[in-house]
Amino acid sequence: MARICLHGYVSGKVQGVYFRQSTQDQADRLELDGWVRNLSDGRVEVLVEGEEDAVRELAAWLEQGPADARVTGIELQDQPVQGITGFIVRR
Template identity: 40%
Template sequence: MKVRAHIFVSGRVQGVFFRSEAKYEAEKRGVKGWIRNLRDCRVEAVLEGEEEAVKEIVEFCNRGPSGARIMHVDVTWGNYTGRFKVFEVKYDS
């Protein structure tokens, strides 16, 4: 079953390759969507794909890359839309 997850990650998540590592993990699993830094120092992501693959990316967001310190992860689950063709890093906030 395909699902959608909208995620906000807070803590030390900027300047630690969080977005690039998340992109790598998502692409490896066929997950589509996007990730971006927010001005309030959080990271936001929208993920779509097979449920197990999306859950694995959510797990990654809970631990982050080695330099990250995750304080809180907020996940909102939703219906798959099929809107995304790739997983991309967005540079706007």
């Protein structure tokens, strides 16, 4: 299976609803690497890489997020694999 990388933005009610921590939990469960952070404009930025099926599964999860989130938009683009190890919440 090929290793891929996606980078993008999630908009809607995605801050203050444990979106970053829940994303990290999902990424850890799927054995993915990368990071997630809040942006000052209210969106969440994410970079994720790993086995293609697992990355696509996380991408699908991001469309809804955790229970209290209300995702209104998601933009993800393919990026070159960066060789990141581990998944962190950036502050």
